[in-house]
Every structure is written in C-alpha cells, then in structure tokens.
Amino acid sequence: MRWVKVTSKRPIAENRYRVTGLIEGNEYEFHVMQTHIVRAGASIRLFIAFSGRPVPTAVWSKADANLSLRADIQTTDSFSTLTVEECNRNDAGKYVFTVENNSGSKSITFTVKVLDTPGPPGPITFKDVTRGSITLMWDAPVLDGGSRIHHYVVEKREASRRSWQVVSSKCTRQIFKVTDLAEGVPYYYRVSAENEYGVGEPCELTEPIVATEEPAPPKRLDIVDTTKSSVVLAWLKPDHDGGSRVTGYLLEMKQKGSDKWIPAGQTKQLTFTVEGLVENTEYEFRVKARNDAGYSEPREAFSSVIIKEPQIEPTADLSEISRQLITCKAGSAFTIDIPISGRPAPKVTWKLEEMRLKETERVTIKTTKDRTTLTVKDSMRGDSGKYYLTLENTAGVKTFTVTVVVIGRPGPVTGPIEISSVSAESCMLTWKEPEDDGGSDITNYIVEKRESGTTAWQLVNSSVKRTQIKVTRLTKYQEYSFRVSSENRFGVSKPLESKTIVAEHPFDTPAAPSAPRVVDTTMHSISLAWSKPTYDGGADILGYVLEMKEEGTEQWYRPHTTPTLRNAEFTVTGLKTAQKYQFRVAATNVNGMSEFSESSAEIEPVERIEKPELELADDLRKTVTVRAGGSLRLMVSVSGRPAPVITWSKQGIDLVSRGIIDTTDSYTLLIVDKVNRYDAGKYVIEAENQSGKKSATISVKVYGKYYYSYTWLLDYSQCMLLRSKKFSHFQRKFVVLNSMKLFEKSKK
Structure with missing residues (x-):
C-alpha cells in the first residue's frame, strides 16, 4: 500500500480538510499526521501514552540521527516523553515511537518542523x-x-x-x-x-x-600499468575548458633527477601509452590540456615510476561457470572459456584428468594474454571428467578445475548375468549396475528371454528397478537364454546376454547326516541327536527319517509315527530292559531322501545314576535377611539320578509343621510365613539317593520389632464388664490388666 499526500506542502491550521479528485466506487483509507512547529532555539517536547500486557518496550528513533546524544528520553510503564533543548534546523524531521511486546508492535510518527535559517546549499x-x-x-x-x-x-x-x-x-x-x-x-x-x-x-x-581562456589542468594523472619498455597513463577531464572545447592533451616526461621535460606524445583520449622507455629507469610524467587559446597548466603524476615488467601471480576467473560444472549431451560440442591474467603473460596448459590435451580435429585450444578457450566437438562419454587449467609464469603456478559431464545412453550392465534357483517353471537372474550410467541415474532395466531354436526375443519385464528379477512361466525342459539392458532418461544401453540354461529342477538328494549319538537313557527310553548333512543338495532340508533295529535281528523299522522328523533329535520310548538297539538316520529335501547314515553302536536302555547336587543362588550363599512378620522363601535347584530325597532341618524347629515344603525333580522350596526371631539361624538342606548325599547350609537373619498374638481367656462376666457403658475407663482397664497377669502366670 502506498500513501499519497493530499494536503498542500504547508501544514493546515484547521482540524478538517476536504479531499477532492476521488474516484467513485473506490475504497480509500486516510490518516492524519500532526506536525509540530518549533522556532529555532526553543525546545521540542513530544509526549505519548501507551498500554499493553505485558508492559511493552518503548523506543524512539529518527533517521540518520542518534537520539541518545541529542534528546532527553523519559519512559515509564504507561507513557514516554522526548525533549530536545535549544533545537536547530537539524532537529527537524520525523520522530518514530515504537512499542513492542510478545503480542506485537505498534508505531507512530511525529513530524517536527523547526523554523530556522536554511542549511547550506548543495555542492557548487x-x-x-x-x-x-x-x-x-x-x-x-x-x-x-x-x-x-x-x-x-x-x-x-x-x-x-x-x-x-x-x-x-x-x-x-x-x-x-x-x-x-x-x-x-x-x-x-x-x-x-x-x-x-x-x-x-x-x-x-x-x-x-x-578565470582564463586556457583550460584548467587535467585531473588526477595515474600510472595504470608498466612493461619493461612502456608505461600506460590515464587522467580525467579538466574542471573547465576555458570557454572553448578541449581539443587534445600533451604528455611530457623526464628521467628522475633531470630538470628537462621532453614531449612523450599527444592524444585526444584520456589514456596514453608511452613506449621506447629504458628498463629499470625511473621516470616522471605530466599532462596538459589544449584548447583554442593554448595549453593549460600541467598536472603531474602523484609519484615517479620505475619501468619494469611487474611480477603478478597468474589467476583465472571461473565465476562465469556455475559451480565449475559444464553439462553437455553426447554428440554436441562444449566450450570452456576462462578469463586469465598474470604478468608476464602466463603459459597455459590443459589436461583431462592425467592426459595433456593437444589440438586435434575435435579439440581446439585458443589462448590470448587475457583469455583461454577450450572447445571439444562431437563430444563423447569419454570426454567427461575433470579438466585442469594450469597457468605458469615467473611469479608462480596456479591450477584450476572445471568438471565436464557428457550425458547420454548408459553403458551395458556389468556381467556376467548370474542364473540361480532354476526350476521347471522359473529361475532367478542377477546382474550388476553398469559401470557407465550415461551421466544420469539409471531409471530401470529391461529383461528379455529367448527360446533355443528361435531368433525372436520376448519381453519379460521393461520396468525392473533392482538388479535382480525372478523369471516365471518357463516351459519345462526348454532351453532359454536371457539378456538385460539398462535405461536412463537419454536412452537404452546395449544388451548383455546370459548363458543358456534348461528349465528343470536342478536339485540333488542331500548327503547323509552323521550317525546318531546318545544324549540320555532311562530304563525304557533312549534320547538321540545327530548333525545336519554337510551338503543339502541345493535345497532346504525338509526333515529326517530315523530307523532302529533290535540286537540279533536285521529288520529296520521307524520308531516315529510321522513321515519325517522336523528336528535333528528324537527320544525313542517303550524300549525293553536288557535289550540292545542300533539306530540310523537319513535326511530329505524336495528331490528325495539321502542315504542312511552309519549305524550307531549297540545301545542298552539303562537308568543313569548321578550323584545329587544342590545349587544355591548367589543371594542364598550370603546371609538372608527378612523383616519380622514377613515371609521367608528359600528355593534351591536340585539334580541327581534317580531323583534324590530332600530333607530340610533347623535346630529347635520342626520345619514340616512350621513352614511349607514343595519339592520336585529339579528344585525344592521352603516357605515360612510371619517370621519371628526364633526363625533366625541356619537352615540345612540334604539331598540323598543311592549314589550319595549332598548338603548345604543357608543362614537367615530376622530384623525389626517382634509381635506376638496372645489369646486372653476372659470369663463371661469380665466380657460383659468390658462391654458395659456403666463402668468407667479405669474400671475397664483394671479388668484387662488383671487378665494379662493371669496370662503371664499361665506361661510360667
């Protein structure tokens, strides 16, 4: 929105104004700015009240002025004043008052006009x-x-x-x-x-x-450049031409220390090159302007100059090449044009990666003292890479890099194409990404197949995103070959062809597992386990077949009811005591069953005897602490063949009646509820079978206050006394105390 002033240049004295020239149907907004008019030497006083929650911060500002140096500003939570004593014309202008808090900001502008003498006019x-x-x-x-x-x-x-x-x-x-x-x-x-x-x-x-008819002297004679035999001078036009047009300039020079000025040349331009100078000699120069009335006073250079070739390190300006990257489509031309500088003029060398470039039918190199240009026609993907520009002179060596990407169709996929999981209906193809993506991301792969005896390729899939595909709907026992092409946004690569395969199941039967080994025996069972085959035939192992025979017979039979066993272990039950058995096992996959393993040694089902063992947890090896009134739980792992008999004991306490004992073949648990100080001490656990005995001791500590539950036997009359409201508190207390004494005597 742009505000337009509608009043005259001078402020209006009345508090109303008629605005004319409005267009019917348009909406307008108006605001009124108050102008404070003050005489020079008087004081400017601006006051404004404000509000807001939280209390806003208040700031006074004036364009191109530091109010903290000129004005006195006083601000409270509800108003602010600005005072400028003894004002002058420089205090006129717009004063902006701004308040701001978390909810927003608000500004108001005060226009102050100081009546004073005018300021200085503009430059003459x-x-x-x-x-x-x-x-x-x-x-x-x-x-x-x-x-x-x-x-x-x-x-x-x-x-x-x-x-x-x-x-x-x-x-x-x-x-x-x-x-x-x-x-x-x-x-x-x-x-x-x-x-x-x-x-x-x-x-x-x-x-x-x-005031003269001759022109003023030229302005500012500068030494622009030098070589080993010349100097370049430049100057500005004179302030005035003396009333007639400046027609030219006269350059003069002299050697340092000499008083004789000699002409160096004349020109109508504002620059001139003086040549034929002696190297390493110091010269002074001056210039005069000429008009119809004659020559002006001379303007000398600020300082003398020694004639010599400056030593400036070479450099190149790559700002015209965005990100130092050039992209070109294959078959078209690209140009690398770079401004260069350096004194003396640098020697230019171009390289592509490590290869130095020379001019050929496709490559053109043009170099001047301030520019070098490399042009490559009929670009190919091999022209992609980093181009190095090396500039060298006596002041140094600099190398600059420009990357060129020639984009086009990608190269063929990286082979060979691996064919796996071949069956009568399908197979799996796998390949690698192309080494050359054509300068653009690979969008998809195209897979085709061809039956032997034909020349026509059939499309399998034209939008494969990964480097693998499962080809289905193959004909059993038919020979096939496949080919894969990569594609980017610029085209399709040349295809890579695979070897020929036959669509059939390629699996073998697996090798035999290891001979069954005994894991455990009882009076009527034998637990066996075996290792998987070292070769699975190219397919997953589906299960195992276990066979057994009795001593003295040649008849093998299966001890399991299912066709195969899923895991490499099995427990044979229902065996006879004093009878020996042999076992063998075979593995199966989709192609069939392997040969049977070697037979195990003859095994007799007998009950194994193991000494009893007690295993205490770490917290039971230390003193077990329990609060009085709480529960004590002691659990101990038990082992032994046959299962041992477990006995818990503690001196002075019958644990069978005091606690609860739960015993299985693998653990025993003692539970004592509402423990008291008499439950503290050492608990002994013993395990015993026909092979031996094992014992362990657990220390228990009870802490806290001890509470006893006593039963006071009161006769009927005493109970009625306690319940009667006719007796006082002291009378009831006497009955209770008397009953307690009787209880203590009964304990003795």
Whole structure:
C-alpha cells in the first residue's frame, strides 16, 4: 500500500480538510499526521501514552540521527516523553515511537518542523570559464528551515585575501554568472540561502578557480600499468575548458633527477601509452590540456615510476561457470572459456584428468594474454571428467578445475548375468549396475528371454528397478537364454546376454547326516541327536527319517509315527530292559531322501545314576535377611539320578509343621510365613539317593520389632464388664490388666 499526500506542502491550521479528485466506487483509507512547529532555539517536547500486557518496550528513533546524544528520553510503564533543548534546523524531521511486546508492535510518527535559517546549499559546480567570467551552479539546501527559500547570496574572494565580496544578494535561481573577474587571478566562491528567518550557512568551493581562456589542468594523472619498455597513463577531464572545447592533451616526461621535460606524445583520449622507455629507469610524467587559446597548466603524476615488467601471480576467473560444472549431451560440442591474467603473460596448459590435451580435429585450444578457450566437438562419454587449467609464469603456478559431464545412453550392465534357483517353471537372474550410467541415474532395466531354436526375443519385464528379477512361466525342459539392458532418461544401453540354461529342477538328494549319538537313557527310553548333512543338495532340508533295529535281528523299522522328523533329535520310548538297539538316520529335501547314515553302536536302555547336587543362588550363599512378620522363601535347584530325597532341618524347629515344603525333580522350596526371631539361624538342606548325599547350609537373619498374638481367656462376666457403658475407663482397664497377669502366670 502506498500513501499519497493530499494536503498542500504547508501544514493546515484547521482540524478538517476536504479531499477532492476521488474516484467513485473506490475504497480509500486516510490518516492524519500532526506536525509540530518549533522556532529555532526553543525546545521540542513530544509526549505519548501507551498500554499493553505485558508492559511493552518503548523506543524512539529518527533517521540518520542518534537520539541518545541529542534528546532527553523519559519512559515509564504507561507513557514516554522526548525533549530536545535549544533545537536547530537539524532537529527537524520525523520522530518514530515504537512499542513492542510478545503480542506485537505498534508505531507512530511525529513530524517536527523547526523554523530556522536554511542549511547550506548543495555542492557548487561551475562551467563556461572565460578570461573574465565564470558560471556557478548549485543545489537547493536539504533543510529549508521550515520556510520557503526567497533567494541566494553569491560571494567571491581572491585567494590572497580574507574578505568576501557580495556578487549578488538577490539571486532567485540556482545558477549565476560572475563577471568582471581579473584575468589570471584565482578566486574562491561561496553561496548562502536566505528565507524569512535570515541567511543560512554558506557552501564554499574548496579550491580557487582562475578565470582564463586556457583550460584548467587535467585531473588526477595515474600510472595504470608498466612493461619493461612502456608505461600506460590515464587522467580525467579538466574542471573547465576555458570557454572553448578541449581539443587534445600533451604528455611530457623526464628521467628522475633531470630538470628537462621532453614531449612523450599527444592524444585526444584520456589514456596514453608511452613506449621506447629504458628498463629499470625511473621516470616522471605530466599532462596538459589544449584548447583554442593554448595549453593549460600541467598536472603531474602523484609519484615517479620505475619501468619494469611487474611480477603478478597468474589467476583465472571461473565465476562465469556455475559451480565449475559444464553439462553437455553426447554428440554436441562444449566450450570452456576462462578469463586469465598474470604478468608476464602466463603459459597455459590443459589436461583431462592425467592426459595433456593437444589440438586435434575435435579439440581446439585458443589462448590470448587475457583469455583461454577450450572447445571439444562431437563430444563423447569419454570426454567427461575433470579438466585442469594450469597457468605458469615467473611469479608462480596456479591450477584450476572445471568438471565436464557428457550425458547420454548408459553403458551395458556389468556381467556376467548370474542364473540361480532354476526350476521347471522359473529361475532367478542377477546382474550388476553398469559401470557407465550415461551421466544420469539409471531409471530401470529391461529383461528379455529367448527360446533355443528361435531368433525372436520376448519381453519379460521393461520396468525392473533392482538388479535382480525372478523369471516365471518357463516351459519345462526348454532351453532359454536371457539378456538385460539398462535405461536412463537419454536412452537404452546395449544388451548383455546370459548363458543358456534348461528349465528343470536342478536339485540333488542331500548327503547323509552323521550317525546318531546318545544324549540320555532311562530304563525304557533312549534320547538321540545327530548333525545336519554337510551338503543339502541345493535345497532346504525338509526333515529326517530315523530307523532302529533290535540286537540279533536285521529288520529296520521307524520308531516315529510321522513321515519325517522336523528336528535333528528324537527320544525313542517303550524300549525293553536288557535289550540292545542300533539306530540310523537319513535326511530329505524336495528331490528325495539321502542315504542312511552309519549305524550307531549297540545301545542298552539303562537308568543313569548321578550323584545329587544342590545349587544355591548367589543371594542364598550370603546371609538372608527378612523383616519380622514377613515371609521367608528359600528355593534351591536340585539334580541327581534317580531323583534324590530332600530333607530340610533347623535346630529347635520342626520345619514340616512350621513352614511349607514343595519339592520336585529339579528344585525344592521352603516357605515360612510371619517370621519371628526364633526363625533366625541356619537352615540345612540334604539331598540323598543311592549314589550319595549332598548338603548345604543357608543362614537367615530376622530384623525389626517382634509381635506376638496372645489369646486372653476372659470369663463371661469380665466380657460383659468390658462391654458395659456403666463402668468407667479405669474400671475397664483394671479388668484387662488383671487378665494379662493371669496370662503371664499361665506361661510360667
């Protein structure tokens, strides 16, 4: 939104205004800005109240001014004031007050107008300098002092004097021609603006000007460049031309220490190259401007110069090549054009990776002192890579890199194509990504198949995303070959062809497992286990077949009811005591059953005898602590063949009646509820079978206060006394205490 001022330049005194020139049907917004008008020397006081929650921060600001140095600002939680004492024209302008908190910000602008004399006019320029006159020009003051500029006061002063002479006190324009100037005398000039409050500050020329018909001397003679036999000079036009057009410039020079200036050349341009100079010799130079009246005073260079070839390290500007990357489509041309610099002119060398480039029918290299250009026509994928530009001169060596990517169709996939999981209906094809992706991501692969005896290729899948595919719907016993092509957004690669395969099941039967080994025996069972075959025939092992025979017979039979056993272990039950048995096992896969393993040794089912063992947990090996009134739980692992008899004991306590004992073939558990101090001590557990005995001791500690549950036997009359409301508290207490004494006697 752009705000447009609708009032006149001067503020309006009334509190209403009629806006004209509006367009019917359009919506408008209006706002009114108050202008504070203050006389110079008075005080500016701005006050504003504000609110907000939380209390906002308040800031005063003024463009191009530091208010902290000029103004006194006082701010509270509800209002703020700004005061400027003894104001002047520089205090005029827009003061912005801004408040801000977490909810947002708000600003208001105060326009202050200070009534004062105007500021200095803009910079003074001049033209049309002649033998006795000069024309001055200037800009209006930035600060008009709050009042319209009536006129300007133009003054002059001879450079040798201090007093100023008024040339014009009523100049109404911003241009004035000063006449009657003494020829050859340098003058200073100044201009002041005047309004209704008086004459303001003047703007003065910093250097005197001579009114002459010859031009002013050229400005700023610079040494631009040198070689071992030349120098390049440049300068600016003179401030004035003396009243006639500058027609040329005269260059002069002399050796350092000499008083004789000699001509070095003439030109109409603002630059000139002086040649034929002696290397390592120091020279001084000057230039004069020429018009119809003659030559100006000379302008000398700021310093002398020694003629020699500068030593500047070579460099190249790669800013015109975005990210130092050039992309080109295969078959088209690409150009690497790089500005170079260095003194002396550097030697240029181009390389592609490690190969130095030379000009051929496809490759062109052009080099000047400030540019080198490499062009490659009919680009190929092999032209991709890093191009190294090496610049070398006596000041140093620099190398710069530009990457070129030539994009096109990808290369063939990386082979060979591996064919696995061949069956009568399908097979699995696997390959690797192409070594050359054509400079663009591979989007998909195309897989085709061909039956032997035909030349036509049939499409299997044209949108394969991975480097593997399962080919289905093959004809049993038919020979097939396959081919795979890679594709990117620029085209399809050449195909890679596979070897020929026959669609049939390729599996063998597995090798035989290891001979069954005994894991455990009882009076009527034998537990067996065996190892998997070392070769599975190319397919998963589906199960095992176990056979057994009795001693003295040749008849093998299966002890399991299922066709095969899933795991490599089995327990044969229902065996006869004092009878020996042999076992053998075979593995199966989809192609059939393997040969049987070697037979096991003759095994007799007998009950194994093992000494009893007790295994205490780590917390039972230390003293077991339990709070009085809580529960004590002691669990111990038990082993032994046959299962041992378990006995728990503690001195002075019958654990069978005091606690609960639960015993199985693998553990025994003792539980004692509501323990008291008499339950502390050492608990002994014993395990015994026909092979031996084993015992262990567990220490128990009971802590905390001990509570006893006593039963007081009161007669009927005493109970009625306790329940009666006729008796006092002390009478009831007597009955209870008497009963307790009787209880203590009964314990003794």
